Amino acid sequence: METQAIDRDVALAWLAWWQSGYWQQADASWHPLLPVELPHAAQQALVRQHARTIERALAIPAAALCPPQPLVLAITALSAAERQDLLALVAEICGAETDLPAGLKIWARRLTKGLRPGSWLPEGLYQTNGVTGSLRLLQALYPDLWPRLRLLFAQPSVNGCDSVPLTMPAQRLRPLWEAALWQLQQQSAQRSHVED
Numbered sequence: 249m250e251t252q253a254i255d256r257d258v259a260l261a262w263l264a265w266w267q268s269g270y271w272q273q274a275d276a277s278w279h280p281l282l283p284v285e286l287p288h289a290a291q292q293a294l295v296r297q298h299a300r301t302i303e304r305a306l307a308i309p310a311a312a313l314c315p316p317q318p319l320v321l322a323i324t325a326l327s328a329a330e331r332q333d334l335l336a337l338v339a340e341i342c343g344a345e346t347d348l349p350a351g352l353k354i355w356a357r358r359l360t361k362g363l364r365p366g367s368w369l370p371e372g373l374y375q376t377n378g379v380t381g382s383l384r385l386l387q388a389l390y391p392d393l394w395p396r397l398r399l400l401f402a403q404p405s406v407n408g409c410d411s412v413p414l415t416m417p418a419q420r421l422r423p424l425w426e427a428a429l430w431q432l433q434q435q436s437a438q439r440s441h442v443e444d
Contacts, residue, residue, distance in 0.1 A: 262316035265324055268295045270396035271302055273324055277403035281305050308395040319422070320393060322429055324400060330432060331400055337428040338385060339378030342369055346378055352431070359427055368420050380408035388414040389421040 265273075271282050272291070282302070283294055294302070303310070326334065336346045340356040342365045348356070360366075374381040383405055387394045391413040398406045 258316050258318060258321065261321055263313065265321065266313055266396070267299065268292075268302075269324065270399055271306065274399040275328060275402050278306070278399050306395070306399065311392065311395075314392060317390065317393065319425060319429065320390060320397060322433075323397075326432070328400075330436065332379070333435075334428055334432050335379050335382040335401075337432060338382040338424060339374055341365065341424060341428060342374060342381065342385070344374035344378040344381060352435070355431060363420075363424055363427075365420075365424065368416070370414060377405070377408060379405045384409050384414055385416070385421055386425070388416045389418060389425060 268291070271278075274282060282305070283291060286294065300310070302308075323331065323334065333348075336348055337352065337356065340346045340348050340353060341359050341363065343360065346353075373384065379401075383398070383401060386397065387409055390397055394413065398409070
């Protein structure tokens with residue numbers, strides 16, 4: 249019974265994100281394209297009556313609702329700063345140089361030994377920009393969700409991604425993102441515990 253309630257909650261959260269959460273949580277760099285200045289009631293009316301208008305403004309193709317993706321929901325629950333930290337953590341695991349604290353760099357090196365991303369990542373992925381490289385991996389993991397998911401991140405960084413996603417196996421990418429998200433959640437929980 250409890251599992252059904254959790255599944256229902258996840259399904260409802262997914263539906264809410266799919267319908268309007270993707271643009272309501274958008275990074276500030278996307279706001280000029282969005283009706284974020286409207287009062288909440290007006291936003292809801294717009295979603296109900298003209299949802300396709302928003303999708304067109306953001307170049308989101310019409311698509312059927314796909315099954316809930318808990319990893320995506322977990323990413324949407326992060327603050328903008330935490331999402332940036334997540335991208336940096338993925339970059340560090342994949343061998344890019346980042347400004348992460350020494351403890352996280354050690355953790356990332358250990359995970360790198362297990363996941364061995366150097367053996368399956370395309371060469372040069374992190375040569376120019378760690379954030380863009382991580383975004384390209386997220387795009388490869390969720391190509392069908394990318395038009396909505398990209399709005400969580402700064403538009404200039406997203407613009408650095410190719411329009412055609414990398415073709416990479418999800419069984420390689422998913423553990424990478426799940427591990428980085430887990431570590432970020434652990435760091436956040438430790439900070440919360442210290443603050444309490």
